[in-house]
Amino acid sequence: MELEERIAEGQTIEPTDDLTDEYERLVSRIVQFTANSELIGAFTERPMIERAPNYHRKLALLAKNQDEIGHALMQYRIAEDLGRDREQMLEDLLDGKVGYGSSMQFPVDDWIELTAFTCLTDGAAMILQHSLLQTSYGPYARVMRRICREEEFHLRHGRDLLREYATGTRAQQEAMQEAVDRWWPRGMLFFGPTDDEQSDAALRMYDLGIRTKSNDELRQDYLDFWVPKLDELGLEIPDDKLEYDEEAGEWSYTEPSMEMLEKIRTEGGPAGQRRLDERRRVFDDTKWVRDALAAHNDRATNRIGDNLDATAD
Template identity: 40%
Template sequence: MQPEGNWLLRAPSLRAKQVLLAKIQDEAGHGLYLYSVAETLGISRAEMVEQLHNQEAKYSSIFNYPTLTWADMGAVGWLVDGAAIVNQVSLQRTSYGPYSRGMVRICKEESFHQRQGYEIMVQMAFGTPEQKEMAQDALNRFWEPALMMFGPHDADSVHKNQSMDWKIKRESNDHLRQRFIDRTVPQAEYLGLTIPDVNLKLDPSTGSYTHSPFNWDEFWNVVNGNGPCNQERLDHHKKAHYDNAWVREAAAAYAEKVETSVA
């Protein structure tokens, strides 16, 4: 919510504002679906929020990158949601029922997210030279972080074996990542934008694109809390949570008074 919320107030048209707001709202909803899934396993939301705040819980590293221009709203929807969808579609077949049902719902709602992102990219890429420059810059900044959303290479993935054995994860990180690259490159070509990877080449024998090695040092550094916005994202969440503690207390006190007297 935060990286996109950063541009919500500055969305450049009524349509863009409504679309972005509806999208962020969906993301909040998806957070809630997944918190609910975790609650079925016996952990409360309050505990999960606490884990987030004391950094025991991790969230996707991509959200620790800043959104610097409006084109980033395009890149985030197109690339970040695009990558997420490839992952989530695969997770619809996960073995845990509540998780699978949550994912089915999420995939249904996500389908507009990637499109709205791409729509912004189209507007920017075919707009004024300044807009096109912003679009290219956003692609440059989000390309590699989006690819790293799929997680470490299969050989280095700590949880891979257990998650695959238990059928929680259904396809490997590298497999999903390759699928995403192969789908996305032609979309970038349509926009007339250049993927920031000199080694990106179509291998005619496999129909897949090869790519340069990723900067995994940066990836792990961001995962471990040293990305450009980790501290800001967390502080923002904490502030909203603690500044509003009095509201939750009031709601609890009111419910205590009303619901016990009516029952």
């Protein structure tokens, strides 16, 4: 049975199956995007650890940061199994040859900004991740099960912060509203182009079951989740066109700015280069660790080979 026929029947595709070049390429493409987003997301939040308002918040953010790095590594492993080289994937990220979540291109300079970022950007990422639980590629779906469980903890942390600031002092409430005003359009933009502007490659991902929901469908899920939660806390959503159509069962809203998305893709956002520079510094500083591990693996491989030769003799 051909690959697309198996996918149409709802079968799970495994690395040992006879994969087409197109399928491998498209799976690798989305896996690298979600892995890169986890990695850069961790670097977005990391400076806030030392500026935590108390020990409890510091521990929570440390744990979250560790999780994000782990999520990135698990996904890079999936791409490695499809023939991609991890070192090259990281080099491509640092050289700006591959993308990551557009929201990570903006600065996060205090804990109220961090709260908006965590809720409205991590919240958007979690909507995407939940949709990938149904992806046709087995290893990706299984990794997403673990990632989604841990991301639920991250989101609870973000919502706890959101409630604290939205019901805090007058100054905190006002600052939280201003942060929502800034981050709401960025969260909506996270999902990428509108459905009528998606690339042929993106459309093929739906045909092959790699993705199961379109960008606009994900936005509808995002609105279903966040509108009532922000409203409950008295936070206003900065969108005059936002309205729920009971008859159609969907939201109408201001379309994300494709001009802004294109500018981020071609020029980067205000904090994008800073994040890549920081990641480059860490990447270079830890080269000695990767070299040591590679040398150890080479020696271990040689020992195994020598033992096999001795056994054969």
